[in-house]
Amino acid sequence: MTEPLLPEPSDADLAASRLRLLSTCLRGDAVPEQVGTLLAELHAIVHEELPALYRQGSPADIVDLHGEVVGAIEALRQSCNLPVTGGKWIVGFGGAFSAGKSTLINALLGAPLLPAELDPTTSIATYITHGETDDVLALNVLGQRVRLSDDDLRSISHDELRVHGSEVGHLLRTAVVVRNGFPWHHLALADTPGYSKPEHPDGDPTDADRARDALNAVHSIVWVVSADNGVISDSDLKFLSTLSAAIPKVVAVSRADRKSPEDIKQIVALIRRTLAERNIGVLDVVPVSRRRSAGYPLTPLTDLFDAWSRQRPAPPCPRTVKLALRPYARYIDGELVRAHEHMGATNRALAMLPADDGAIATLEAINAQARADMDRLKAMLTSLAALTRRLFHVLENLGDAMSTPMPEPSELDLLGPKRLALIANLSAIFQRRAAGAGADEADGTTDTAALAAVTADPASGTVVGNNRHAAIWQTLNDLPDVCNAAPLLRRHLSLAWLDSLNHADS
Template sequence: MSYDAHVMDKLRSNFELLRTVIRYSKHPDLKVDLSRIEDIIDRQIPETLQKNAPADFHVLFTNFKNEFEKFKDFILFDKLIGKNVVSLGGGFSSGKSSFLNALMNKRVLPADIDPSTSVPTYIVNGPEHQVQGINIFNTKIDLELKAIRQITHGFGKVDDQNEETLTDPVTLGHVMNSIFLTTPWHHYNHIAFLDTPGYSKADDKNHSAKTDEQIARTHLNSSQFILWFIQADAGTITEEDITFIRTLREDIPKLIIVNKADKKPEQDLREIIAKTKKVLTTKGIAYLDVLAFSNIQPDLYDSAAIRDQLDRWNVQVYESKFARNFKTIFIRCKQFYENEIEQESRRLNRLNKSRTLTDDPTIGECLDSLIMEITRSIAGLKAVNQALRQLQTDFFTELKFISDLAGITMPEPSEIELIQENLKNPLQLLRGYRQKKGLSSDNSAFHLLQATFSNINPVIAGCPGGSEYVNQLVDIIQSQCVIKQQDIHIQDECKASELYAEIFNTHLSLGE
């Protein structure tokens, strides 16, 4: 079969894109040698913990490895270094890509695509358009702007002059790990947007390797800020979203966006926002605000408020999340071994006491055997715990060395040692204790707090701003807690709002 010149040009273009995307390099484009730290991750940690590890070690270790892949993104694409990453999260087809297209006022990112072809995409500001990708062989490749859509929507469809299909389209998203877009259409100098594919459970019809919950969680937990998208036609935030958000780091600020707002009348939309705020507050999930958006009418609804929030994030000082996220696995394992050692030590103490109370040789022999077994168990646990501490030191020493070479801010290993896992929300602890003990709430506390705040317009987990609001809060604290005004330090309106929300949430949670 012979093709005309037009068809041949299309076939040649398709072949060049395919050849580029699947290119393999024995020497990935890295500025630093990762072999030593990869040996710690891939060999030393599993070998050390293979005989006795926490029950959730597989999840911890998978998150740990995913976090390292994110760290490599910063090394491979150095334009990310120093940028505050704003990750876009939410269910599949919640309108994340369309939101970014509306911000750039250009239809760059593909929308409404198959989950298996979705590719995590970073967007940063730059004077010229530049597209690079990392394929599954960890090879960095240069692409054209149009390739972003071709990779995910499919390329290779060729029709002859009679409009008969000669070749069917093929998607390449499954061979791409990530895409990096530099463009002047992105107007935030210190923000890198990360468009994630969304999340899904293993039994979900939209589930794929790209939308796996653990990978989605790693993307979001590695960011400095999160935009979480829900669809207006869903009525409110879903229980699946609530469950997933609970697994994200509480210290990452989250702005909730009710997308596709044009699909609902104004009154219905405001009711959806109010209901979403109530659900989030009741569930104990901290958030900055719930705002409406529509990419069909991007200048309407709460677009100005969303842009104001992005402007504030754009001037925030960058703080890396890598050290804290890497430390999670070490903290959890350390807690596991310390708890195991404590439990075994209690058993040993009881056996030793029992041994002193019997003169029966048969019983004594059995007790001696158990005492020796538990003593060996404790020694083994202590040895693994000590080896884990050494691995932690080795890992963060190597991580600091690599980060310095790549220009990534990373605390000293001695400072990382001080990082502890987030404390539990005290309201959640109180609620759990109350349920466990079958206790009912004392409404007197509810009525006392309600009377105290009766003259204040409550803004739950929001940031109303303004010095008048701060002054009101200072007056309440001063009068109710007998504290001098000069001893009350509120850094900004957001902190004031957060403090007020915490106080107000207390009587809501305990009085429910």
């Protein structure tokens, strides 16, 4: 019997290795003191002062609105601690447990640039991006940046406790794999945790929260569904409905080579129909396979990445925060108007009643309550304005410290990325579809790269005209940015619809 070339590591060696990794994960580089102070002030405003204001009165959707603010601040915190992803278009890969996200990422890269192909049960959000030198950086729970080896990162998975007897992975929030061979210099891919595990088919709370936070902080999403399942699951649909509708999404049907072409065609059609019925907008549904000979190329996705990589996204935090706070200000304004109307109505009624009428006391009580409500709402508006000024002042100072300008966006900035000439861009998409009519036209396939170009960098112009179709025009004009046109497009994929819009503007 031949001896192994290398001796098996002893239990003592394994324990020493995990202790070393534990020490590494707990002793990192803190952010500069000024940045840390500003981040702490942001945290206090967002997690303490704003919720205290909400408790005085808020609309029904305040939890969702505040969640957008929290997500934007957390994404900013990450970029401050791991600046290698700053200024890059981030594509997040999401999906259920073992959907094939990591495998698909390596296939898209054309080489195993992720260290030894990260386990599909990746327990922390892991980014991969371009850099001059290969490196692995991570952010620990203390907000410190640590440097890991490829072997360290590979060892951190859901099976860490069973394999290594430790749970070091719980000390890390996220990791960034930097590779010189990464093909897109201005783009980063994010491999997020599967939101569910076999023992929790409807979603493990911890993993679901991690995945949701990571995906709501990216610029676009590739949602991976295994062709083995034949459908997009109800738990997938529930999770997708919790993600920001403003983030453009593509559904990738992985492992398409395991099914017949006819089965894949039916699976894609079923997924499209199911998403439309659940009002979940996506740019496209594309079958893919890592086997180049299978007939399911990765070019629909790589074309998207090429288009997105040409963008230089501005820091999304200021715009996201202002868009999320604006409905709250409108809510207070609306309540103030109603309180004023109540007080005016009671004043008129009191003036009309005789002095001895028994209803006077009741009306005076209603009037006093309306006056108190007006005073409270005016104070809320004053507090919200002050908090908003402080918040954007901190963001501007933080931008100066990070050499990334983050001024408060103007109302014009909130209209979205060059949302002008929307109809011209939609027309180009539909004309391209018409020119390529055939099998793709029959099953509703869109020109994904063209749509990506529209959502990322539409041409300039103005949406104006004589609106005979006022309701449709108003829908388009109300969109916060072009990316939100995707659900509308999925429901109205017809040249006739486009023609009616064009004629309405003539």
